[in-house]
Amino acid sequence: MKKYEKIIIPLLWIGVWTLISQRVSGFYLPSPYETGNTLIALFITKETYVIIGLSLLRVLIGLFFAIVLGVSTGIMAGVFNGFYRFLQPVLVAIKSTPVVSFIVLALIYMKSSYVPSFCGALLCYPVIYYNVIEGYRTVDTQLINMSKVYHVPMKRQLMKLYLPSMAPYIFAGVLTSIGIAWKGTIAAEVISVLNHSIGYEIYNGKIYLDTAAVFAWTIIIIACSLTIEKSTKHIIAKNKYYERFKVI
Amino acid sequence: MIELRNVTKAFDEMVIMDHFHLTFNMQEVTCLLGPSGCGKSTILKMLSGIDADFTGEIIGIQDKRISFVFQESRLLPWLTVRDNLKYVLEDHVPEKYLQARIDYFLNKVELAECKDEYPNTLSGGMKQRVSLARAFAMPHDVLLLDEPFQGLDSELKNQLMALLERLIEEDKKTVIMVTHDVTEAMRLANRTVYLSGSPLQIEREA
Numbered sequence: 001m002k003k004y005e006k007i008i009i010p011l012l013w014i015g016v017w018t019l020i021s022q023r024v025s026g027f028y029l030p031s032p033y034e035t036g037n038t039l040i041a042l043f044i045t046k047e048t049y050v051i052i053g054l055s056l057l058r059v060l061i062g063l064f065f066a067i068v069l070g071v072s073t074g075i076m077a078g079v080f081n082g083f084y085r086f087l088q089p090v091l092v093a094i095k096s097t098p099v100v101s102f103i104v105l106a107l108i109y110m111k112s113s114y115v116p117s118f119c120g121a122l123l124c125y126p127v128i129y130y131n132v133i134e135g136y137r138t139v140d141t142q143l144i145n146m147s148k149v150y151h152v153p154m155k156r157q158l159m160k161l162y163l164p165s166m167a168p169y170i171f172a173g174v175l176t177s178i179g180i181a182w183k184g185t186i187a188a189e190v191i192s193v194l195n196h197s198i199g200y201e202i203y204n205g206k207i208y209l210d211t212a213a214v215f216a217w218t219i220i221i222i223a224c225s226l227t228i229e230k231s232t233k234h235i236i237a238k239n240k241y242y243e244r245f246k247v248i
Numbered sequence: 249m250i251e252l253r254n255v256t257k258a259f260d261e262m263v264i265m266d267h268f269h270l271t272f273n274m275q276e277v278t279c280l281l282g283p284s285g286c287g288k289s290t291i292l293k294m295l296s297g298i299d300a301d302f303t304g305e306i307i308g309i310q311d312k313r314i315s316f317v318f319q320e321s322r323l324l325p326w327l328t329v330r331d332n333l334k335y336v337l338e339d340h341v342p343e344k345y346l347q348a349r350i351d352y353f354l355n356k357v358e359l360a361e362c363k364d365e366y367p368n369t370l371s372g373g374m375k376q377r378v379s380l381a382r383a384f385a386m387p388h389d390v391l392l393l394d395e396p397f398q399g400l401d402s403e404l405k406n407q408l409m410a411l412l413e414r415l416i417e418e419d420k421k422t423v424i425m426v427t428h429d430v431t432e433a434m435r436l437a438n439r440t441v442y443l444s445g446s447p448l449q450i451e452r453e454a
Contacts, residue, residue, distance in 0.1 A: 146322040149296045149314060150336035150386060160335055164326045 030212035038216040055116075055198040056224060059185045062120025066177060070125050071170060074132025075162070084133070095126050099184055103191045116188040116197065123184035124177035128170070135169030136162065171236045175229060182225045249273060250295070250312075250390070250422070255304035257290060264290060265302070266447040277416060277423040279437035281430065286445030288426040292316070292392045295424065312422075313340075315388035317396045321375035323367040329354065330363040333382050340387050353385035354378075357411060373404040377411070384415050391416075393425040397432065409435060 014032050021031040030038075042048045077084035102122055106115045139162055147157050189199020198217055205214035250272040257265040264287040272278050280288045293299035294306060296314050323332045333350045341349050354360045357377040367375055376396060383391060396412070397405040413436060416423055427433055433440045442451040 142318070142320060142322050143324060145298045146316070146318065147336075148298060149316045151339070152336055153339060156335065156338070160327065161324060164324070 027209060027211060030215055034212045035215045035219070038212040039219060042213075042216055042220070051196055051198060051201060052220060052224065054196050055185065055189065056228075058116040058189070058197070059120055059181045059224075059228075061117040062185055063124060063174070063177060063181045065117070065121040066124035066128055066181070067170075067174060069121070070128025070173065071132050074129045075136060075158075075166075077129070078133050078136030087129075091126050091129065094122060099123060099187055100191065103188045106188070107192055112192040112194055115192045116185040116194065116199070119188040120181040120185040123180050127177050127180060128173040131169045131173030131176075132166060135166030138169070139165040175232060175236075178229045178232060179225055182221055186221060250308040250424075251306070252291065252294070253305040253307060255294070255302055255306070257287070257294070257299075257302040263447050264445070267304070268448050270441065270450065272422065272424055273439070274422045275420060276438045277425065277436055279433035279440045280424065280426045280443055281433050281440055282428065282443030282451075283445060284428060286443055287448040288428075288443060289319075289394050292394050292424065292426055295390070296392055309390065312389040313387055315383040315386045315391045317376075317379055317383045317391070317393045319395045319398050321367070321372075321379040323375060323378060325367050328364050328366055329359065329370070329378050332367070332378060333385055336382060336386055341385075349385055353381040356384070356415065357381045373400055373408060376400065376408060380408070380412065380415065384419060388421060390422045390424065391419070393423065395427055396425075397427075397429075412436065 017029075017032050021029045021034075026034065073083075073087060077087055099119065103115060103119055106118050110118065143161055143165075144157075147161060152161075186199045186202070188194075189197040190203050192199075193203055194200055198221060201217050202214055205211065205217065252268060252270045255265050255268045256263070257268075270291070280291060282288050290299060294302060295309055296316050323329075324335060327335060330350055333353070334346065337346060337349065351360060351363070354363050357380055359374060359377055359381065362370065362374065362378075367378070370378070380396070383393075393412075397408055400408065409432065416436065423436075425432075425436060440454045442453070443449065444451050
Protein backbone atom coordinates (compact mmCIF):
# COMPACT_ATOMS: atom_id res chain seq x y z
CA MET A 1 0.00 0.00 0.00
CA LYS A 2 2.80 2.35 1.01
CA LYS A 3 4.52 2.16 -2.38
CA TYR A 4 1.33 3.39 -4.09
CA GLU A 5 0.95 6.33 -1.68
CA LYS A 6 2.86 8.67 -3.98
CA ILE A 7 0.16 8.14 -6.62
CA ILE A 8 -2.92 7.62 -4.45
CA ILE A 9 -2.56 10.73 -2.23
CA PRO A 10 -2.23 13.25 -5.14
CA LEU A 11 -5.13 11.47 -6.93
CA LEU A 12 -7.28 11.85 -3.79
CA TRP A 13 -6.52 15.58 -3.65
CA ILE A 14 -7.31 15.98 -7.35
CA GLY A 15 -10.61 14.22 -6.58
CA VAL A 16 -11.34 16.71 -3.77
CA TRP A 17 -10.40 19.57 -6.10
CA THR A 18 -12.77 18.19 -8.81
CA LEU A 19 -15.66 17.85 -6.35
CA ILE A 20 -15.27 21.39 -5.01
CA SER A 21 -14.87 22.87 -8.52
CA GLN A 22 -18.18 21.22 -9.54
CA ARG A 23 -19.96 23.04 -6.70
CA VAL A 24 -18.45 26.50 -7.16
CA SER A 25 -18.19 28.67 -10.22
CA GLY A 26 -15.28 28.01 -12.57
CA PHE A 27 -14.42 31.67 -12.17
CA TYR A 28 -13.37 31.02 -8.54
CA LEU A 29 -12.02 27.51 -8.90
CA PRO A 30 -11.27 26.04 -12.33
CA SER A 31 -11.51 22.26 -12.54
CA PRO A 32 -8.34 20.13 -12.81
CA TYR A 33 -9.40 19.37 -16.41
CA GLU A 34 -9.60 23.08 -17.28
CA THR A 35 -6.28 23.79 -15.54
CA GLY A 36 -4.70 20.84 -17.36
CA ASN A 37 -5.92 22.15 -20.71
CA THR A 38 -4.48 25.60 -19.94
CA LEU A 39 -1.18 23.96 -18.96
CA ILE A 40 -1.04 22.01 -22.22
CA ALA A 41 -1.82 25.19 -24.16
CA LEU A 42 1.05 26.93 -22.34
CA PHE A 43 3.48 24.11 -23.02
CA ILE A 44 2.91 24.16 -26.75
CA THR A 45 3.72 27.87 -26.86
CA LYS A 46 7.40 28.73 -27.36
CA GLU A 47 7.07 31.96 -25.36
CA THR A 48 6.21 29.98 -22.21
CA TYR A 49 9.72 28.54 -22.15
CA VAL A 50 11.27 32.00 -22.59
CA ILE A 51 9.15 33.28 -19.69
CA ILE A 52 10.05 30.32 -17.44
CA GLY A 53 13.74 30.67 -18.41
CA LEU A 54 13.83 34.38 -17.59
CA SER A 55 12.07 33.94 -14.23
CA LEU A 56 14.37 31.04 -13.41
CA LEU A 57 17.38 33.21 -14.27
CA ARG A 58 16.12 35.94 -11.89
CA VAL A 59 15.67 33.37 -9.11
CA LEU A 60 19.18 31.99 -9.66
CA ILE A 61 20.76 35.47 -9.76
CA GLY A 62 19.02 36.34 -6.47
CA LEU A 63 20.14 33.05 -4.91
CA PHE A 64 23.71 33.55 -6.14
CA PHE A 65 24.01 36.98 -4.53
CA ALA A 66 22.34 35.75 -1.32
CA ILE A 67 24.84 32.86 -1.09
CA VAL A 68 27.91 35.04 -1.80
CA LEU A 69 26.79 37.77 0.61
CA GLY A 70 25.41 35.37 3.24
CA VAL A 71 28.54 33.19 3.36
CA SER A 72 31.04 36.09 3.36
CA THR A 73 29.26 38.26 5.93
CA GLY A 74 28.24 35.18 7.96
CA ILE A 75 31.90 34.13 8.31
CA MET A 76 32.91 37.70 9.21
CA ALA A 77 30.12 37.93 11.80
CA GLY A 78 31.25 34.58 13.22
CA VAL A 79 34.88 35.72 13.49
CA PHE A 80 34.23 39.28 14.67
CA ASN A 81 31.53 39.61 17.29
CA GLY A 82 31.52 43.40 16.75
CA PHE A 83 30.60 42.88 13.09
CA TYR A 84 27.77 40.54 14.14
CA ARG A 85 26.38 43.21 16.49
CA PHE A 86 26.83 45.88 13.78
CA LEU A 87 24.81 43.87 11.24
CA GLN A 88 22.15 42.68 13.69
CA PRO A 89 19.76 45.70 13.30
CA VAL A 90 19.87 45.33 9.50
CA LEU A 91 19.08 41.61 9.75
CA VAL A 92 16.23 42.23 12.20
CA ALA A 93 14.85 44.88 9.81
CA ILE A 94 15.09 42.54 6.79
CA LYS A 95 13.41 39.70 8.68
CA SER A 96 10.51 41.75 10.03
CA THR A 97 9.75 44.02 7.05
CA PRO A 98 6.95 42.74 4.78
CA VAL A 99 8.24 41.68 1.38
CA VAL A 100 5.86 44.08 -0.36
CA SER A 101 7.60 47.06 1.33
CA PHE A 102 10.93 45.96 -0.10
CA ILE A 103 9.44 45.51 -3.55
CA VAL A 104 7.86 48.97 -3.58
CA LEU A 105 11.05 50.60 -2.21
CA ALA A 106 13.19 48.72 -4.71
CA LEU A 107 10.91 49.89 -7.55
CA ILE A 108 11.61 53.47 -6.46
CA TYR A 109 15.37 52.99 -6.30
CA MET A 110 16.19 50.71 -9.23
CA LYS A 111 15.17 49.51 -12.70
CA SER A 112 12.13 47.21 -12.45
CA SER A 113 14.03 44.38 -14.19
CA TYR A 114 16.46 44.22 -11.23
CA VAL A 115 13.75 44.21 -8.56
CA PRO A 116 12.79 40.47 -8.61
CA SER A 117 16.38 39.24 -8.20
CA PHE A 118 17.06 41.91 -5.59
CA CYS A 119 14.00 40.88 -3.55
CA GLY A 120 14.80 37.18 -3.91
CA ALA A 121 18.34 37.83 -2.66
CA LEU A 122 17.11 39.98 0.21
CA LEU A 123 14.68 37.31 1.43
CA CYS A 124 17.22 34.49 1.17
CA TYR A 125 20.15 36.42 2.65
CA PRO A 126 19.13 36.16 6.36
CA VAL A 127 18.47 32.41 6.04
CA ILE A 128 21.95 31.75 4.62
CA TYR A 129 23.64 34.31 6.91
CA TYR A 130 22.25 32.76 10.12
CA ASN A 131 23.00 29.23 8.92
CA VAL A 132 26.61 30.21 8.23
CA ILE A 133 26.95 31.76 11.71
CA GLU A 134 25.43 28.65 13.26
CA GLY A 135 27.88 26.52 11.25
CA TYR A 136 30.82 28.71 12.29
CA ARG A 137 29.89 28.32 15.96
CA THR A 138 29.86 24.56 15.68
CA VAL A 139 33.40 24.30 14.25
CA ASP A 140 35.25 21.95 16.62
CA THR A 141 37.38 24.09 19.00
CA GLN A 142 39.72 21.13 19.47
CA LEU A 143 40.55 21.23 15.75
CA ILE A 144 40.94 25.02 15.92
CA ASN A 145 43.39 24.65 18.83
CA MET A 146 45.29 21.91 17.01
CA SER A 147 45.61 24.23 13.97
CA LYS A 148 46.78 27.04 16.24
CA VAL A 149 49.49 24.89 17.90
CA TYR A 150 50.80 23.80 14.48
CA HIS A 151 50.64 27.36 13.11
CA VAL A 152 48.39 26.40 10.18
CA PRO A 153 47.88 29.56 8.06
CA MET A 154 44.44 31.17 8.29
CA LYS A 155 43.73 30.69 4.58
CA ARG A 156 44.24 26.92 4.84
CA GLN A 157 42.22 26.78 8.06
CA LEU A 158 39.37 28.56 6.25
CA MET A 159 39.47 26.25 3.23
CA LYS A 160 40.15 22.93 4.97
CA LEU A 161 38.72 23.35 8.44
CA TYR A 162 36.06 26.07 8.60
CA LEU A 163 34.31 25.71 5.23
CA PRO A 164 34.06 21.90 5.32
CA SER A 165 32.75 22.08 8.92
CA MET A 166 30.20 24.68 7.92
CA ALA A 167 29.26 22.99 4.63
CA PRO A 168 26.19 21.08 5.95
CA TYR A 169 24.82 24.32 7.42
CA ILE A 170 25.46 26.26 4.20
CA PHE A 171 23.80 23.48 2.16
CA ALA A 172 20.78 23.45 4.49
CA GLY A 173 20.51 27.25 4.15
CA VAL A 174 20.67 27.05 0.35
CA LEU A 175 18.00 24.31 0.21
CA THR A 176 15.65 26.31 2.45
CA SER A 177 16.30 29.41 0.38
CA ILE A 178 15.23 27.93 -2.95
CA GLY A 179 11.50 28.03 -2.14
CA ILE A 180 11.86 31.48 -0.53
CA ALA A 181 13.69 32.80 -3.61
CA TRP A 182 10.84 31.67 -5.90
CA LYS A 183 8.20 33.26 -3.65
CA GLY A 184 10.09 36.57 -3.37
CA THR A 185 11.01 36.74 -7.04
CA ILE A 186 7.52 35.97 -8.36
CA ALA A 187 5.91 38.42 -5.87
CA ALA A 188 8.27 41.14 -7.12
CA GLU A 189 7.52 40.25 -10.75
CA VAL A 190 3.78 40.57 -10.07
CA ILE A 191 4.06 43.93 -8.30
CA SER A 192 6.60 45.40 -10.72
CA VAL A 193 4.49 44.11 -13.68
CA LEU A 194 7.65 42.95 -15.39
CA ASN A 195 7.25 41.87 -19.01
CA HIS A 196 8.35 38.31 -19.91
CA SER A 197 7.99 36.94 -16.40
CA ILE A 198 5.82 34.34 -14.65
CA GLY A 199 4.68 37.11 -12.28
CA TYR A 200 3.44 39.16 -15.25
CA GLU A 201 1.45 36.17 -16.53
CA ILE A 202 -0.13 35.71 -13.09
CA TYR A 203 -0.90 39.44 -13.01
CA ASN A 204 -2.55 39.16 -16.45
CA GLY A 205 -4.55 36.18 -15.22
CA LYS A 206 -5.91 38.37 -12.44
CA ILE A 207 -6.63 41.33 -14.75
CA TYR A 208 -8.46 39.17 -17.33
CA LEU A 209 -10.11 37.01 -14.62
CA ASP A 210 -8.41 33.93 -16.10
CA THR A 211 -8.22 31.85 -12.90
CA ALA A 212 -7.21 28.72 -14.84
CA ALA A 213 -4.10 30.56 -16.13
CA VAL A 214 -3.21 31.64 -12.57
CA PHE A 215 -3.53 28.00 -11.44
CA ALA A 216 -1.50 26.75 -14.40
CA TRP A 217 1.35 29.22 -13.81
CA THR A 218 1.32 28.40 -10.07
CA ILE A 219 1.72 24.71 -10.92
CA ILE A 220 4.65 25.64 -13.18
CA ILE A 221 6.26 27.60 -10.29
CA ILE A 222 5.86 24.64 -7.90
CA ALA A 223 7.32 22.26 -10.49
CA CYS A 224 10.30 24.57 -11.18
CA SER A 225 10.97 25.08 -7.47
CA LEU A 226 10.84 21.33 -6.74
CA THR A 227 13.07 20.56 -9.74
CA ILE A 228 15.74 23.03 -8.60
CA GLU A 229 15.51 21.79 -5.02
CA LYS A 230 15.93 18.17 -6.14
CA SER A 231 18.82 19.04 -8.47
CA THR A 232 20.56 20.99 -5.71
CA LYS A 233 20.08 18.07 -3.29
CA HIS A 234 21.58 15.77 -5.93
CA ILE A 235 24.61 18.06 -6.41
CA ILE A 236 25.06 18.43 -2.63
CA ALA A 237 24.82 14.68 -2.07
CA LYS A 238 27.72 14.25 -4.49
CA ASN A 239 29.86 16.79 -2.58
CA LYS A 240 32.75 15.04 -0.87
CA TYR A 241 32.47 17.07 2.36
CA TYR A 242 28.79 16.21 2.65
CA GLU A 243 29.63 12.58 1.96
CA ARG A 244 32.20 12.51 4.72
CA PHE A 245 29.76 14.06 7.15
CA LYS A 246 27.14 11.46 6.33
CA VAL A 247 29.38 8.56 7.31
CA ILE A 248 30.79 10.06 10.57
CA MET B 249 65.52 25.53 29.85
CA ILE B 250 61.80 26.24 29.79
CA GLU B 251 60.45 27.95 32.87
CA LEU B 252 57.02 28.80 34.25
CA ARG B 253 57.65 31.75 36.54
CA ASN B 254 55.10 33.10 39.03
CA VAL B 255 52.22 31.80 36.96
CA THR B 256 48.74 32.49 38.32
CA LYS B 257 45.69 31.08 36.60
CA ALA B 258 42.04 31.07 37.60
CA PHE B 259 38.87 29.64 36.08
CA ASP B 260 36.12 32.05 37.11
CA GLU B 261 36.53 32.26 40.90
CA MET B 262 38.67 29.15 41.29
CA VAL B 263 42.43 29.75 41.42
CA ILE B 264 44.15 26.68 40.01
CA MET B 265 47.70 28.10 39.96
CA ASP B 266 48.96 30.66 42.42
CA HIS B 267 52.44 32.03 41.69
CA PHE B 268 53.37 28.60 40.38
CA HIS B 269 56.95 27.85 39.42
CA LEU B 270 58.27 24.95 37.35
CA THR B 271 61.27 24.33 35.09
CA PHE B 272 61.82 21.84 32.28
CA ASN B 273 65.27 20.77 31.13
CA MET B 274 65.95 20.57 27.40
CA GLN B 275 66.44 17.18 25.71
CA GLU B 276 64.81 15.52 28.68
CA VAL B 277 61.53 13.62 29.04
CA THR B 278 59.56 15.20 31.89
CA CYS B 279 56.35 13.61 33.07
CA LEU B 280 53.80 15.63 35.00
CA LEU B 281 51.91 13.23 37.24
CA GLY B 282 48.91 14.15 39.29
CA PRO B 283 45.21 13.64 39.90
CA SER B 284 42.60 14.58 37.29
CA GLY B 285 41.64 18.23 37.25
CA CYS B 286 44.69 19.45 39.18
CA GLY B 287 45.87 21.64 36.27
CA LYS B 288 48.41 19.41 34.50
CA SER B 289 46.85 19.82 31.07
CA THR B 290 46.56 23.57 31.63
CA ILE B 291 50.37 23.73 31.83
CA LEU B 292 50.59 22.19 28.33
CA LYS B 293 47.92 24.57 27.00
CA MET B 294 49.92 27.50 28.37
CA LEU B 295 53.20 26.21 26.93
CA SER B 296 51.60 25.65 23.50
CA GLY B 297 49.92 29.05 23.42
CA ILE B 298 46.36 27.65 23.38
CA ASP B 299 45.74 29.26 26.79
CA ALA B 300 47.16 32.76 27.14
CA ASP B 301 44.79 33.88 29.87
CA PHE B 302 47.14 33.87 32.87
CA THR B 303 49.55 36.16 34.71
CA GLY B 304 53.25 35.47 35.15
CA GLU B 305 55.85 34.44 32.62
CA ILE B 306 56.81 31.47 30.52
CA ILE B 307 60.46 31.73 29.58
CA GLY B 308 62.34 29.82 26.90
CA ILE B 309 59.39 28.60 24.80
CA GLN B 310 58.81 31.56 22.47
CA ASP B 311 61.50 30.60 19.94
CA LYS B 312 60.73 26.88 20.12
CA ARG B 313 58.74 24.87 17.58
CA ILE B 314 56.08 22.82 19.29
CA SER B 315 54.37 19.53 18.46
CA PHE B 316 51.40 18.38 20.48
CA VAL B 317 49.78 14.98 20.93
CA PHE B 318 46.35 15.59 22.41
CA GLN B 319 44.15 13.25 24.46
CA GLU B 320 41.96 12.89 21.37
CA SER B 321 43.47 12.32 17.93
CA ARG B 322 42.06 15.63 16.58
CA LEU B 323 42.07 14.60 12.93
CA LEU B 324 40.02 16.42 10.30
CA PRO B 325 37.35 13.83 9.40
CA TRP B 326 36.99 14.94 5.76
CA LEU B 327 40.73 14.61 5.02
CA THR B 328 42.59 11.36 4.43
CA VAL B 329 45.36 10.31 6.81
CA ARG B 330 47.96 11.66 4.38
CA ASP B 331 46.11 14.97 3.95
CA ASN B 332 45.75 15.33 7.72
CA LEU B 333 49.54 15.29 8.00
CA LYS B 334 49.90 17.55 4.98
CA TYR B 335 47.45 20.03 6.57
CA VAL B 336 49.92 20.86 9.35
CA LEU B 337 53.22 20.20 7.54
CA GLU B 338 52.82 22.18 4.32
CA ASP B 339 54.38 25.39 5.64
CA HIS B 340 57.08 23.73 7.70
CA VAL B 341 58.53 21.21 5.27
CA PRO B 342 59.79 22.07 1.75
CA GLU B 343 57.43 20.78 -0.95
CA LYS B 344 59.95 18.34 -2.42
CA TYR B 345 60.47 16.55 0.92
CA LEU B 346 56.85 16.73 2.08
CA GLN B 347 55.55 13.45 0.66
CA ALA B 348 58.64 11.50 1.65
CA ARG B 349 58.43 12.84 5.20
CA ILE B 350 54.73 11.94 5.49
CA ASP B 351 55.42 8.43 4.16
CA TYR B 352 58.42 8.02 6.48
CA PHE B 353 56.48 8.82 9.65
CA LEU B 354 53.38 6.88 8.61
CA ASN B 355 55.71 3.96 8.08
CA LYS B 356 57.17 4.52 11.55
CA VAL B 357 53.72 4.17 13.12
CA GLU B 358 52.94 1.24 10.81
CA LEU B 359 50.13 2.98 8.98
CA ALA B 360 51.70 3.39 5.54
CA GLU B 361 48.97 1.28 3.97
CA CYS B 362 46.25 3.47 5.51
CA LYS B 363 47.42 6.80 4.11
CA ASP B 364 44.43 7.14 1.79
CA GLU B 365 41.89 6.12 4.43
CA TYR B 366 39.60 8.55 6.19
CA PRO B 367 39.77 8.79 10.00
CA ASN B 368 36.29 7.33 10.50
CA THR B 369 37.51 4.05 9.01
CA LEU B 370 40.34 3.76 11.58
CA SER B 371 40.20 2.37 15.11
CA GLY B 372 40.90 4.59 18.18
CA GLY B 373 44.45 3.24 18.45
CA MET B 374 45.14 3.81 14.74
CA LYS B 375 43.88 7.39 14.97
CA GLN B 376 46.19 8.03 17.91
CA ARG B 377 49.07 6.59 15.89
CA VAL B 378 48.26 9.06 13.10
CA SER B 379 48.30 11.79 15.73
CA LEU B 380 51.76 10.60 16.88
CA ALA B 381 52.99 10.52 13.27
CA ARG B 382 51.72 14.09 12.77
CA ALA B 383 53.50 15.29 15.92
CA PHE B 384 56.81 13.63 15.07
CA ALA B 385 56.67 14.58 11.37
CA MET B 386 56.27 18.22 12.31
CA PRO B 387 59.76 19.71 12.76
CA HIS B 388 59.82 20.54 16.48
CA ASP B 389 62.02 21.40 19.45
CA VAL B 390 59.50 20.54 22.13
CA LEU B 391 56.96 17.71 22.11
CA LEU B 392 53.95 18.03 24.38
CA LEU B 393 51.85 14.95 25.15
CA ASP B 394 48.55 15.26 27.00
CA GLU B 395 47.54 11.82 28.28
CA PRO B 396 47.92 10.32 24.80
CA PHE B 397 46.84 6.82 25.87
CA GLN B 398 43.69 7.76 27.73
CA GLY B 399 40.68 5.62 26.91
CA LEU B 400 42.71 2.88 25.19
CA ASP B 401 42.70 -0.73 26.40
CA SER B 402 45.84 -2.00 28.15
CA GLU B 403 47.13 -4.04 25.20
CA LEU B 404 46.82 -1.14 22.80
CA LYS B 405 48.25 1.20 25.40
CA ASN B 406 51.34 -1.04 25.73
CA GLN B 407 51.79 -1.16 21.96
CA LEU B 408 51.52 2.61 21.65
CA MET B 409 53.80 3.20 24.62
CA ALA B 410 56.48 1.00 23.04
CA LEU B 411 56.07 2.97 19.81
CA LEU B 412 56.30 6.29 21.62
CA GLU B 413 59.34 5.11 23.56
CA ARG B 414 61.07 4.23 20.28
CA LEU B 415 60.12 7.52 18.62
CA ILE B 416 61.28 9.60 21.62
CA GLU B 417 64.56 7.67 21.70
CA GLU B 418 65.19 8.42 18.00
CA ASP B 419 63.92 12.00 18.23
CA LYS B 420 66.05 13.16 21.19
CA LYS B 421 63.98 16.28 21.77
CA THR B 422 62.48 17.92 24.84
CA VAL B 423 59.33 16.04 25.83
CA ILE B 424 56.76 17.16 28.38
CA MET B 425 54.08 14.58 29.04
CA VAL B 426 51.02 14.78 31.23
CA THR B 427 49.67 11.58 32.72
CA HIS B 428 48.02 10.19 35.81
CA ASP B 429 49.46 6.75 35.24
CA VAL B 430 52.64 6.05 37.26
CA THR B 431 53.71 3.17 34.99
CA GLU B 432 53.65 5.46 31.94
CA ALA B 433 55.80 7.99 33.80
CA MET B 434 58.25 5.36 35.05
CA ARG B 435 58.65 3.85 31.61
CA LEU B 436 59.11 7.05 29.61
CA ALA B 437 60.41 9.81 31.87
CA ASN B 438 63.88 10.98 32.83
CA ARG B 439 62.24 13.17 35.42
CA THR B 440 58.80 12.88 37.02
CA VAL B 441 57.12 15.81 38.74
CA TYR B 442 54.34 14.78 41.14
CA LEU B 443 51.68 17.47 41.34
CA SER B 444 48.69 18.08 43.57
CA GLY B 445 45.82 20.50 43.02
CA SER B 446 43.88 23.49 44.35
CA PRO B 447 46.04 25.41 43.80
CA LEU B 448 48.63 23.44 41.81
CA GLN B 449 51.71 22.47 43.82
CA ILE B 450 54.78 20.32 43.29
CA GLU B 451 54.62 17.47 45.79
CA ARG B 452 57.96 15.90 44.92
CA GLU B 453 60.27 15.07 42.00
CA ALA B 454 61.90 11.83 41.01
